Amino acid sequence: MTAATPTPTPIQAPRVASAPLAIHEPFEAHDARLAARATGTPAVLNAAGVLEATDVHVATRLAAVGGEDDQAVVLAVALAVRALRRGSVCVDPVATAAEVAAELSAALEPDQDAAGSEPEPAARAAVRAASAVTWPEASAWRAALAASPLVAQGALRLEGDDLYLDRYHRLETQVADDLLARGAAPAPEVDETVLEASLVGVRGGRFSPEQEAAAVQAVRSWTTVLTGGPGTGKTTTVARTLVLLAAQAAAAPERHGRPLSVALAAPTGKAATRLEEAVAAELDALGPDAADGLGPLAGVTLHRLLGWRADNQTRFRHDRGNRLGHEVVVVDESSMVDLTLMARLLEAVRPTSRLLLVGDPRQLTSVGAGAVLADVVRGLSVDAGSDAGSEASTSPVAALSTNFRSTEHIKAVAEALRAGDADEVVAQLRATSAEVELVEVEDDEDPSDLLRPSLVAHARELRELAAAGEHAQALRLLDRQRLLCAHRDGPAGVRTWNRRVETWLAEEVGPLAVGRGLPGWYAGRPLLVASNDYALDVYNGETGVAVLRPEDGRLRAWISGSDGARELAPGRLQDIETMHAMTVHKAQGSQAESVTLLLPPAGSRLLTRELFYTALTRAQRHVRVIGSEAAVRAAVATQAQRATGLAARLRAGTR
Numbered sequence: 001m002t003a004a005t006p007t008p009t010p011i012q013a014p015r016v017a018s019a020p021l022a023i024h025e026p027f028e029a030h031d032a033r034l035a036a037r038a039t040g041t042p043a044v045l046n047a048a049g050v051l052e053a054t055d056v057h058v059a060t061r062l063a064a065v066g067g068e069d070d071q072a073v074v075l076a077v078a079l080a081v082r083a084l085r086r087g088s089v090c091v092d093p094v095a096t097a098a099e100v101a102a103e104l105s106a107a108l109e110p111d112q113d114a115a116g117s118e119p120e121p122a123a124r125a126a127v128r129a130a131s132a133v134t135w136p137e138a139s140a141w142r143a144a145l146a147a148s149p150l151v152a153q154g155a156l157r158l159e160g161d162d163l164y165l166d167r168y169h170r171l172e173t174q175v176a177d178d179l180l181a182r183g184a185a186p187a188p189e190v191d192e193t194v195l196e197a198s199l200v201g202v203r204g205g206r207f208s209p210e211q212e213a214a215a216v217q218a219v220r221s222w223t224t225v226l227t228g229g230p231g232t233g234k235t236t237t238v239a240r241t242l243v244l245l246a247a248q249a250a251a252a253p254e255r256h257g258r259p260l261s262v263a264l265a266a267p268t269g270k271a272a273t274r275l276e277e278a279v280a281a282e283l284d285a286l287g288p289d290a291a292d293g294l295g296p297l298a299g300v301t302l303h304r305l306l307g308w309r310a311d312n313q314t315r316f317r318h319d320r321g322n323r324l325g326h327e328v329v330v331v332d333e334s335s336m337v338d339l340t341l342m343a344r345l346l347e348a349v350r351p352t353s354r355l356l357l358v359g360d361p362r363q364l365t366s367v368g369a370g371a372v373l374a375d376v377v378r379g380l381s382v383d384a385g386s387d388a389g390s391e392a393s394t395s396p397v398a399a400l401s402t403n404f405r406s407t408e409h410i411k412a413v414a415e416a417l418r419a420g421d422a423d424e425v426v427a428q429l430r431a432t433s434a435e436v437e438l439v440e441v442e443d444d445e446d447p448s449d450l451l452r453p454s455l456v457a458h459a460r461e462l463r464e465l466a467a468a469g470e471h472a473q474a475l476r477l478l479d480r481q482r483l484l485c486a487h488r489d490g491p492a493g494v495r496t497w498n499r500r501v502e503t504w505l506a507e508e509v510g511p512l513a514v515g516r517g518l519p520g521w522y523a524g525r526p527l528l529v530a531s532n533d534y535a536l537d538v539y540n541g542e543t544g545v546a547v548l549r550p551e552d553g554r555l556r557a558w559i560s561g562s563d564g565a566r567e568l569a570p571g572r573l574q575d576i577e578t579m580h581a582m583t584v585h586k587a588q589g590s591q592a593e594s595v596t597l598l599l600p601p602a603g604s605r606l607l608t609r610e611l612f613y614t615a616l617t618r619a620q621r622h623v624r625v626i627g628s629e630a631a632v633r634a635a636v637a638t639q640a641q642r643a644t645g646l647a648a649r650l651r652a653g654t655r
């Protein structure tokens with residue numbers, strides 16, 4: 001099994017929960033995650049929170065349909081579904097069983113807070129029962145899987161020790177095959193004289209040799225994976241690549257001056273807007289003729305580009321039989337693209353269109369299963385396992401490493417994080433500057449007093465602008481500062497902090513609600529769109545503010561989407577959240593001038609290096625980290641590991 005980490009650090013031993021029950025939270029009776037009809041080991045593991053109801057249900061249903069009655073196989077399938085929920089594409093059941101057993105026994109270590117004489121709580125009893133489970137013996141388990149009718153029928157796939165549900169195996173092989181086929185195809189024809197001449201036009205102050213090499217590589221290849229941290233000039237490189245490609249197109253007589261058709265896409269509306277704006281600004285800076293030969297450059301979400309269909313959640317209008325018409329497809333924030341969406345994208349892009357996958361493989365992986373960008377970088381680097389920068393010319397990976405933004409201190413922390421150097425991260429964070437600040441609090445300490453002034457000041461200003469109908473200013477203010485949490489729930493979670501800020505604000509300015517049948521809405525409510533609404537054209541991750549309309553004093557929702565800011569009636573927005581605080585996951589693809597990161601306690605399962613890195617790199621000017629030294633160290637030490645076979649497939653295919 002391979003772990004999808006972007007850096008070549010050795011695979012770590014499974015991390016053990018230091019906070020009892022942090023990883024396995026046994027479910028209360030009536031919890032929807034409790035599988036009512038489960039029996040045997042799956043039921044015991046379900047009660048302890050190791051498996052959820054869906055894991056057990058999918059496994060038992062699949063077994064029933066396929067005529068499998070070996071409980072060891074059912075258990076392995078349940079672990080495969082659990083793995084998917086947690087982002088892995090496949091599972092090694094034997095290794096996972098060992099990890100789970102270790103986590104359960106760690107959770108049972110004596111709890112200092114628990115008084116010895118108290119009766120054992122039900123939750124602890126459930127964990128105890130799960131830790132006493134007898135797991136199938138390794139070789140017998142593997143043999144049972146190999147002999148399973150589910151494998152024979154193709155519902156399950158076994159590759160070495162890795163078990164896949166067929167659907168994910170197909171997605172993974174398709175992504176690998178499409179990428180490999182694109183790499184094996186004859187390279188696009190390039191007019192070298194035109195390239196040389198157009199390079200002269202785009203060279204200049206702000207185009208480093210590294211960027212130029214990447215742009216030239218993108219002209220010469222069907223597929224380019226442009227990687228780099230924030231501020232490394234990826235977008236600048238994309239814009240100049242487009243200019244070079246437009247020159248190639250303009251020089252082709254058979255096109256009769258037809259402009260180059262380019263798609264600028266990203267997984268979220270917010271990221272698509274940023275890409276569009278940044279490319280436009282860069283072309284502007286290059287001069288009045290820079291965009292000549294380029295078709296319209298509007299940023300779109302990947303879902304919209306591929307043609308979302310009301311009747312089908314997983315297929316798009318564009319696919320292998322109806323490819324996208326664009327000659328160049330740029331996808332920014334590719335680290336957020338999961339395996340399913342990448343498979344749909346690759347089948348829709350014409351083999352003879354250029355594809356530029358742009359992103360930072362060190363960021364958090366996609367919410368959905370897979371770690372595609374990191375896998376592609378690892379799998380297609382010539383010296384497999386080498387760090388970025390050492391790819392030979394046959395690799396589509398072009399890595400940018402120089403950060404051009406003037407945030408030296410934030411850069412230094414990000415560097416130390418990348419290197420996994422916990423001492424250096426702590427030292428850098430403690431060396432307070434105008435850019436970086438560490439506020440050390442104990443894991444169980446409430447930082448309310450510390451955070452209240454800045455949070456309330458921001459909320460108050462937002463409310464004043466909203467009450468005055470100043471939507472543009474309110475939207476700008478929204479991006480000035482942001483509170484990021486790892487969790488949604490719990491003391492360090494988004495929900496708690498949203499409630500707190502609203503309470504504090506109401507204490508200062510009086511009741512917030514405007515009535516009018518819109519519970520929870522008030523002028524100055526910062527908004528976060530929580531799911532895609534294709535009909536309304538608002539997308540997951542887009543942000544906004546509730547603003548009073550000056551003409552009639554009615555509350556309107558202003559959302560900054562990919563087509564600029566839009567005004568909507570609050571009642572039409574189905575899935576909207578308050579955003580005085582947001583999760584780091586949701587913050588991907590956006591930035592704020594000043595970011596406050598509230599680290600969860602050291603035992604949190606969400607506390608990873610990728611999470612820390614993603615939060616840190618959201619900050620344009622200032623970052624304040626609130627947490628314990630132990631939490632900082634735990635974050636640096638823990639890399640999100642996703643089991644996938646994509647990198648290995650790509651490596652095997654290029655050998």
Ligand SMILES: Nc1ncnc2c1ncn2[C@@H]1O[C@H](COP(=O)(O)OP(=O)(O)OP(=O)(O)O)[C@@H](O)[C@H]1O
Binds near residue numbers: 205208228229235278
């Ligand atoms: N070669 C260069 N020399 C000086 N400044 C540069 C150079 N390339 C880019 N920049 C500037 O650095 C900043 C970051 O560039 P750009 O937005 O292209 O990076 P990015 O990698 O796309 O960043 P992010 O992903 O954080 O948006 C911009 O202000 C850009 O103008």
